[in-house]
Amino acid sequence: MSNETTNLFSNFKIGNMALKNRLVVAPMTRVSAYEDGTAGPLMKDYYQAFAAGGFSLIITEGLYTDKHFSQGYKYQPGLADETHMESWKTITEAVHKAGSKIIAQLMHAGALSQYNKYTGQSAAPSAVKPLGEEMTFYYGNGEYSTPKEISQEEIEDVIAGFVHAARLAKEAGFDGVEIHGANGYLLDQFLTVYTNKRTDRFGGNLANRLNLYKEIITSVRHAVGAEFILGVRFSQGKVNDFEYKWPAKEADARYTFEYISSLGVDYIHTTEHVANAPAFDGHLSLSELAKTSADLPVIANGGINQEKDALKLLNAKKADMLSIGKAALANPDWPNLVESGRQLNEFSFEMFNPIADLRTANDFLRKNHA
Numbered sequence: 001m002s003n004e005t006t007n008l009f010s011n012f013k014i015g016n017m018a019l020k021n022r023l024v025v026a027p028m029t030r031v032s033a034y035e036d037g038t039a040g041p042l043m044k045d046y047y048q049a050f051a052a053g054g055f056s057l058i059i060t061e062g063l064y065t066d067k068h069f070s071q072g073y074k075y076q077p078g079l080a081d082e083t084h085m086e087s088w089k090t091i092t093e094a095v096h097k098a099g100s101k102i103i104a105q106l107m108h109a110g111a112l113s114q115y116n117k118y119t120g121q122s123a124a125p126s127a128v129k130p131l132g133e134e135m136t137f138y139y140g141n142g143e144y145s146t147p148k149e150i151s152q153e154e155i156e157d158v159i160a161g162f163v164h165a166a167r168l169a170k171e172a173g174f175d176g177v178e179i180h181g182a183n184g185y186l187l188d189q190f191l192t193v194y195t196n197k198r199t200d201r202f203g204g205n206l207a208n209r210l211n212l213y214k215e216i217i218t219s220v221r222h223a224v225g226a227e228f229i230l231g232v233r234f235s236q237g238k239v240n241d242f243e244y245k246w247p248a249k250e251a252d253a254r255y256t257f258e259y260i261s262s263l264g265v266d267y268i269h270t271t272e273h274v275a276n277a278p279a280f281d282g283h284l285s286l287s288e289l290a291k292t293s294a295d296l297p298v299i300a301n302g303g304i305n306q307e308k309d310a311l312k313l314l315n316a317k318k319a320d321m322l323s324i325g326k327a328a329l330a331n332p333d334w335p336n337l338v339e340s341g342r343q344l345n346e347f348s349f350e351m352f353n354p355i356a357d358l359r360t361a362n363d364f365l366r367k368n369h370a
């Protein structure tokens with residue numbers, strides 16, 4: 001292995017998207033849209049601050065894709081109609097003006113939906129009640145409800161929703177879309193054996209459990225063309241089952257990443273609690289498994305708080321880019337601070353108390369980071 005080092009501030013390219021450094025804002029749901037799913041008043045400044053702060057790429061919070069079963073949270077933004085789309089134009093423009101790129105994360109909540117203004121029910125691969133409890137900082141309360149088993153016809157609606165949302169993302173000026181295949185939401189429910197008891201072509205072995213990923217990825221690619229950036233996010237842990245591991249471990253990881261890369265995506269985004277830690281019993285991290293199984297750019301996420309965490313991944317060639325979540329909320333200018341050797345603020349969960357929205361966070365920052 002070469003001992004050449006890569007700077008966090010070196011250029012990179014995903015597809016034909018030129019990036020000025022290796023630093024990405026991780027997708028984070030902030031429940032700060034209007035009730036109809038259009039972008040809310042604080043969102044432009046929120047996203048623009050990351051761009052002004054030096055991140056080369058921003059991945060938005062998960063946007064719901066249709067008016068059937070996809071919405072997960074009250075005040076979650078959507079990308080399901082023209083009005084939603086129009087509301088993002090000023091945000092994508094502001095981010096571009098400040099010198100960064102922006103990708104829309106497309107998300108279907110499936111069984112983990114805590115609120116849906118369009119239907120009174122959640123839908124998932126199988127009628128399995130989710131583990132854990134709803135998230136109170138997203139206006140949830142108590143146990144999840146048991147979803148209905150989604151029909152094949154409704155699966156077609158899911159795919160059509162992702163396709164429509166991806167087209168709208170292009171029209172709104174985004175540089176690409178990321179399919180949210182992680183963290184326990186709908187696609188991950190299909191991937192996971194205990195939430196997918198189906199006996200049709202969407203259930204059973206790993207290849208079948210990846211069929212929804214395949215159909216969404218190939219349909220979206222067909223709709224947006226070869227140039228528009230298309231990525232996909234994977235995790236083992238879920239928001240309602242933190243310690244979950246893929247059952248066949250490295251074999252599942254290798255199969256999944258190799259297969260997904262064959263479908264024509266531009267990048268893979270992996271998230272773990274600690275991006276640098278081994279994913280299974282061996283020594284390889286999840287991002288490293290993605291890098292060595294797929295010939296694609298890999299974005300790694302999880303616990304990358306300091307410059308040294310980011311450099312470790314980059315220099316060991318475990319990832320090409322690093323996405324930063326909570327530390328970016330405490331430091332929207334993380335790249336600029338690190339590049340100029342200045343002190344970073346510590347993240348505090350008080351930013352999400354009682355609600356993980358932008359108003360609460362702004363109040364916290366005004367009081368504590370004056």
Ligand SMILES: Cc1cc2nc3c(=O)[nH]c(=O)nc-3n(C[C@H](O)[C@H](O)[C@H](O)COP(=O)(O)O)c2cc1C
Binds near residue numbers: 183233302
């Ligand atoms: C408030 C909050 C909201 C999040 N919302 C999303 C989301 O919409 N989509 C997603 O893929 N991950 C979401 N995540 C997970 C983050 O992208 C990231 O994986 C996690 O925070 C770990 O990275 P970190 O250690 O840098 O914070 C969210 C995390 C937080 C803290």
